[in-house]
Amino acid sequence: MLLRTLLPACMRGFCSPGTPRFMHKLASTKKPALDISGIYPPITTPFNDREQVDYAKLDENLQKYSSIPFRGIVVQGSNGEYTYLSKEERLEVVHRVRQKLPKEKILMAGSGCESTQATIEMSRQMAEAGAEAVLVVTPCYYRGRMTSAALVHHYTQVADSSPVPVILYSVPGNTALDLPLDAVVTLAEHPNIIGIKDSGGDITRMGLIIHKTQHLAFQVLSGSAGFLLPGYAIGAVGGVCALANILGTQLCELERLCVGGQWQEARKLQYRLIEPNAAVTRRFGIPGLKQAMEWFGYHGGNCRSPLLPLTEQEQKDLRKVFSSYGWL
Numbered sequence: 001m002l003l004r005t006l007l008p009a010c011m012r013g014f015c016s017p018g019t020p021r022f023m024h025k026l027a028s029t030k031k032p033a034l035d036i037s038g039i040y041p042p043i044t045t046p047f048n049d050r051e052q053v054d055y056a057k058l059d060e061n062l063q064k065y066s067s068i069p070f071r072g073i074v075v076q077g078s079n080g081e082y083t084y085l086s087k088e089e090r091l092e093v094v095h096r097v098r099q100k101l102p103k104e105k106i107l108m109a110g111s112g113c114e115s116t117q118a119t120i121e122m123s124r125q126m127a128e129a130g131a132e133a134v135l136v137v138t139p140c141y142y143r144g145r146m147t148s149a150a151l152v153h154h155y156t157q158v159a160d161s162s163p164v165p166v167i168l169y170s171v172p173g174n175t176a177l178d179l180p181l182d183a184v185v186t187l188a189e190h191p192n193i194i195g196i197k198d199s200g201g202d203i204t205r206m207g208l209i210i211h212k213t214q215h216l217a218f219q220v221l222s223g224s225a226g227f228l229l230p231g232y233a234i235g236a237v238g239g240v241c242a243l244a245n246i247l248g249t250q251l252c253e254l255e256r257l258c259v260g261g262q263w264q265e266a267r268k269l270q271y272r273l274i275e276p277n278a279a280v281t282r283r284f285g286i287p288g289l290k291q292a293m294e295w296f297g298y299h300g301g302n303c304r305s306p307l308l309p310l311t312e313q314e315q316k317d318l319r320k321v322f323s324s325y326g327w328l
């Protein structure tokens with residue numbers, strides 16, 4: 001077993017909020033295997049009229065994101081429509097993004113499949129395609145039997161054989177399955193499991209995860225923009241947020257304010273992001289996110305069937321949310 005390294009104190013929430021992050025890092029003696037702190041857009045997958053992956057549009061989106069101070073990019077998070085991509089497409093998208101992404105940016109690739117065997121294979125191949133870390137969503141189809149024991153077994157097998165660090169991914173909004181707290185705490189002990197992206201939005205649960213793993217180099221990422229500030233306040237190290245596909249600069253600004261302890265300013269910004277975030281996630285889903293991307297100068301386009309584009313009325317409602325907060 002590899003020895004666990006300790007996470008910088010700021011990421012565990014032990015330092016005063018006013019201390020700049022680099023000071024925390026200097027104060028810390030040990031580092032995690034891969035420091036994943038920062039903001040990541042879980043990028044969408046553009047399709048052409050025949051629902052084929054449009055790599056040219058993907059490249060153009062990446063080009064636009066390159067001017068935003070993201071820590072990296074998540075490929076095939078929930079908003080990448082990975083459940084609708086073939087295995088070959090999943091790998092090709094990762095490969096393509098790694099080619100276009102500046103070296104210093106982290107590429108986190110969603111490698112979760114329903115079976116443990118397929119996830120192991122996909123994680124290996126995504127690492128070969130250039131991922132620095134894999135994001136492994138909870139298998140959920142047989143959720144009635146996805147006990148803590150089954151999930152700990154699954155993630156342990158995957159982490160044992162993954163050539164790159166593993167990040168747990170709990171997204172009950174899509175899977176109807178929250179990775180149980182006791183399983184997260186157990187898995188945090190694994191030397192190749194470096195963190196969790198928690199999209200559930202239960203801040204007390206996130207606080208408990210951080211508290212119970214504070215002796216480890218285990219990093220928590222807020223899995224949606226609606227609770228980015230509360231996440232930072234409680235010791236999360238960053239966020240993977242659908243909204244970053246549209247308001248990436250603003251989310252990085254929110255990160256800067258939180259990390260710098262400018263809580264009043266951060267609060268004002270956070271309030272303006274809650275409803276737009278809900279609109280492009282829970283309310284209108286990926287079709288809503290892709291529609292909004294078009295308004296903000298990115299390639300969104302259609303989703304793969306069976307996801308349908310927004311109706312005219314839905315488009316109006318979505319637009320109203322963004323304009324009422326001054327974003328459009």
Ligand SMILES: O=C(O)C(=O)C[C@H](O)C(=O)O
Nearest residue numbers: 042077078079224241242
């Ligand atoms: O697409 C993903 O992956 C996300 O994490 C998005 C997340 O679910 C959100 O609500 O922003």
